[in-house]
Amino acid sequence: MYLKKTLISLILIMLINQLCFAAETPDPLRQVLSITDEQIIAQAWLAQLRRSGSLSDDPVSTDYLNKLGLRLAGGNIDGFSPKFHLINNNQVNAFAFMGANIAINSGLIKLTESESELASVIAHEIAHLKQKHFLRQIHEQRKMMPMTIAGTLAAMLIGRPDLMIPVLGVGTQHSINFTREHEKEADRIGIKILIEADFDPQGMPDFFKRMSQNSIYNSRPPDYLLTHPWYESRIADSTQTAKAIKYKQYANKLDFELIKTRLELKDLIDINFYIKKIKNKIKQKKYKSEDVAKYKLGYALLCAQEYKAALATLATLSKEAQDNFIVKLTVIEINMQINTKLAQEQLNALQQFYPNNQALNLYLIENLINLNQNLPAFELSLNYAKQFPDDAKSYLLLRQTAARLDKRSYIHYANAYWLLLHADLEAALQETNTAESLAVNADTAHKQQIAELKSAINAIQPLVANE
Ligand SMILES: [Zn+2]
Numbered sequence: 001m002y003l004k005k006t007l008i009s010l011i012l013i014m015l016i017n018q019l020c021f022a023a024e025t026p027d028p029l030r031q032v033l034s035i036t037d038e039q040i041i042a043q044a045w046l047a048q049l050r051r052s053g054s055l056s057d058d059p060v061s062t063d064y065l066n067k068l069g070l071r072l073a074g075g076n077i078d079g080f081s082p083k084f085h086l087i088n089n090n091q092v093n094a095f096a097f098m099g100a101n102i103a104i105n106s107g108l109i110k111l112t113e114s115e116s117e118l119a120s121v122i123a124h125e126i127a128h129l130k131q132k133h134f135l136r137q138i139h140e141q142r143k144m145m146p147m148t149i150a151g152t153l154a155a156m157l158i159g160r161p162d163l164m165i166p167v168l169g170v171g172t173q174h175s176i177n178f179t180r181e182h183e184k185e186a187d188r189i190g191i192k193i194l195i196e197a198d199f200d201p202q203g204m205p206d207f208f209k210r211m212s213q214n215s216i217y218n219s220r221p222p223d224y225l226l227t228h229p230w231y232e233s234r235i236a237d238s239t240q241t242a243k244a245i246k247y248k249q250y251a252n253k254l255d256f257e258l259i260k261t262r263l264e265l266k267d268l269i270d271i272n273f274y275i276k277k278i279k280n281k282i283k284q285k286k287y288k289s290e291d292v293a294k295y296k297l298g299y300a301l302l303c304a305q306e307y308k309a310a311l312a313t314l315a316t317l318s319k320e321a322q323d324n325f326i327v328k329l330t331v332i333e334i335n336m337q338i339n340t341k342l343a344q345e346q347l348n349a350l351q352q353f354y355p356n357n358q359a360l361n362l363y364l365i366e367n368l369i370n371l372n373q374n375l376p377a378f379e380l381s382l383n384y385a386k387q388f389p390d391d392a393k394s395y396l397l398l399r400q401t402a403a404r405l406d407k408r409s410y411i412h413y414a415n416a417y418w419l420l421l422h423a424d425l426e427a428a429l430q431e432t433n434t435a436e437s438l439a440v441n442a443d444t445a446h447k448q449q450i451a452e453l454k455s456a457i458n459a460i461q462p463l464v465a466n467e
Contacts, residue, residue, distance in 0.1 A: 029135040033098075035079055042080075042099025047423035049085060049103070050392055056086035056106065057393075058266065059359035060329050064259045065104060066358075068115070069122050072197045076100070077129045083390065084122070088267075092211060093223035096125040098134050106263045108224065111210060115256035116203030120194055121224075124204075127189035133182045187234055191241050201242035208235045257292045258326045261299055271304045291321040299330060307338045325354070332363060340370045358388055365397050374404040385417070392421045409438035413450055420457060429457050 033041075049055055056062055062085075069084035076082070080100035090107035097103065102125045104118075112118040128134075191201050211225055212235075228234075268274055278297045280286075287293035294317050301310035311334050314327065321327055328350055335343035347364050354360050361384050368377035378401035385394040395418040402410035416431035432454050439446055 029132055029139055032138045033135060038098045039080075042097065042101055044423060045097055045099075046085075046101065046390065047421060049087075051422050054087050054089060056088050058086070058262060059362050060326060061106075061259050061262055062086045063357065063359040064255060064326070068119060069102060069126070072119060072123050072193055072199075073100075073126050074193075074197070077126070078132060082126070082129070091223045092214070092225075094121050094125055096128045096134075100129055102126065102129070105223075106266075109260060109263055111214060112207060112260075113210065114200070114203060114206070115253045116194070116200035117207040117210070118203075118256065119197070119199040120190065120201075120204035120207055123193040123197075123199075124186050124190035126193055127186040128182065130193075131182070131185055131189060133186070136182070137179075183228060183234070184237075187238055188241075191238060195245060201238070201245050205235050205239040205242060208238065254289075254291065254321065254324055255326055257289065258295055258324070258330075261292070261296050265296070265300055265303050268300075268303070271300055275300045275304060291317050295321070295327065295330075302330065302334055305337075307334050310334050325350075329359060329363070336363065336367050336370065340367055343367050344371060356387070358391070361387070362391075362393065362397075365394075365401075369397070369400060369404075374401055377401045378405055378407070378410075390421070392418055395421070409435045409442055409446065409450070412438065413446075413453065416453055416457075420453070425457055429454075432457060 065084045065086050069082060073082040077100040082100040082102065085101065085103040086109075087103050087105045089105040090110075091105055092108045092111050093105045094108050095103055102122065104122065108121060109118055112121075187204070191204055194201050194203065212232075265271070265274070275297065278293065278300060282290075282293050282297060294313055298310050298313040298317075301307075301313060311331065314322070314331055314334075317327060328346070332343050332346050332350070335346060343363075344367055347360065347367055351357075351360055351364065361380070365377050365380045365384060368374075368380065378398070381394055381398040381401055384391075385398055388394060395414040399411055399414035399418070402408075402414060412431045412435035416428045416435060419425075419428035419431060432450060436450050436454070439450055
């Protein structure tokens with residue numbers, strides 16, 4: 001209890017400080033929450049998401065979602081670089097969070113039938129962020145009950161979502177309950193975002209209709225409808241806007257279909273039954289796209305660990321589909337299981353064209369580890385961690401390669417970083433100290449890394465310090 005009180009007073013001081021410096025802040029909404037504090041809250045929230053274990057471990061799908069989201073966002077939002085998180089959860093839901101974070105449940109993607117439908121949901125969430133609905137909401141709430149906000153922030157910072165008072169409504173599954181006005185605004189701006197990024201605006205009413213139809217067959221409506229009520233009027237509004245746009249043919253993207261396939265098959269219980277079914281469909285030519293049907297079969301065979309049959313199936317895709325980045329990565333995923341040397345050649349060749357791709361770089365490290373090429377794997381994982389500091393997996397790989405090379409200070413450094421990303425500050429600090437003591441004779445770059453990590457932990461420490 002004492003801990004909670006200390007935090008509340010700390011945060012109150014934080015908020016009061018901001019009011020005192022209000023004159024220097026150009027954006028009046030920033031008086032309620034500075035960029036730095038928003039960043040800390042966002043990090044705490046992300047740590048919760050990592051701890052919950054619900055983040056997808058498929059780098060290919062996550063990569064796709066981020067590309068799609070960045071195309072819609074078109075750049076930074078309120079000073080933050082937007083990030084899109086894929087959550088393994090069959091509930092139909094999506095939500096935005098502070099620090100320009102957007103989370104999409106796999107269940108929502110599975111329900112969409114076109115990339116424009118998925119894009120419409122993301123565009124709506126981006127609009128909430130662009131219109132600063134969080135700040136506006138806090139601004140409003142603060143007038144009435146500043147304590148409640150402080151208590152909520154405190155609960156987030158100490159990583160106790162159960163203590164969170166539902167003002168901000170942050171769980172991993174519930175977004176803030178925006179007002180009806182905010183929802184309408186997010187729809188209006190969202191459809192603009194959709195059109196500007198060259199997606200079909202009809203995707204928005206189409207997906208609303210699909211969700212409401214879907215809820216008829218379930219005992220409870222999708223979470224997304226619970227946090228986004230009034231959809232009847234929103235179907236009408238968005239249909240009208242979409243109709244006003246000149247008719248244009250929008251091709252359904254192969255990437256979207258491939259990612260949907262991966263999500264659908266990932267946790268399928270009876271994969272062999274599915275394989276039989278899809279084989280029959282291909283035989284009878286019962287499909288919209290031959291390439292998609294064959295990818296479904298190929299990926300199902302990969303899930304069933306029938307690697308050679310999976311490769312043979314993917315080799316029958318059209319030339320165009322075989323050149324698709326996701327198909328190429330899928331072939332590599334299979335070869336990583338049965339022919340690591342060939343996988344390495346394919347990874348190197350593909351990396352020439354996509355040097356900064358997250359999924360590709362991750363596979364490169366994993367495959368080098370499989371090939372026992374520990375030094376290049378170690379160096380790549382150091383680079384990867386620098387390039388994608390939010391991906392906790394990179395520190396697991398760094399630890400693994402450091403252990404093989406007996407680089408002990410790096411093992412503890414990787415442990416410390418991983419713990420920091422999971423909001424276990426005390427253990428993170430301990431590991432950093434161990435790394436520091438082992439790095440006496442290390443190069444300056446590594447010493448610098450440890451020092452930076454230590455100061456990052458120390459910066460958050462007072463906010464979560466026990467007494
Ligand atoms: Zn909304």
